[in-house]
Amino acid sequence: MFKVIGVKLKHFFLSFRFFSNQAQKLSYREEVKKETVKLDFDNVFNSIGLAGILYDQLKKRIHPDREKDDQKKELANELAQLISENRRDYNKLLELKKRAELELNICF
Structure with a gap:
């Protein structure tokens, strides 16, 4: 970006x-x-200031080792990879957070 x-x-x-x-x-x-x-530019400024905080929050909550079910573990692994790839894009991290809430039933 x-x-x-x-x-x-x-x-x-x-x-x-x-x-x-x-x-x-x-x-x-x-x-x-x-x-x-x-x-x-809103995403640029949010990415500068807020993406790091959201990234840290997501990587702790969506770690694949926290899941016991194999299907959820696989999904958590996929989300963790996407989070790592987009760690500086605030809007994409928000989308991944919503996806984790829906698919993994994680409350933030």
């Missing part, structure tokens, strides 16, 4: 000098601005 922002900003700043035609330069800048605005 932050990589995308960095790439877009890099392209935006590079657009200041690589175009000989002023019209091309302006159209490229506008295109980059439109793509940058599409980002969900």
Whole structure:
């Protein structure tokens, strides 16, 4: 996510000098601005501040070793892997939390 922002900003700043035609330069800048605005900045800020706390909470509650049933253990293992992959994406962690509440009957 932050990589995308960095790439877009890099392209935006590079657009200041690589175009000989002023019209091309302006159209490229506008295109980059439109793509940058599409980002969900609420998720970016929540990911910076709150994702770590939610990640710690989820990894403790959804650990596969806590489950005794094989089917639930397999599901908990899948959710734990998804949590680890998305540990910096707050919205995705919220989705996984809801999924754990529904499928594993875990109360947070």
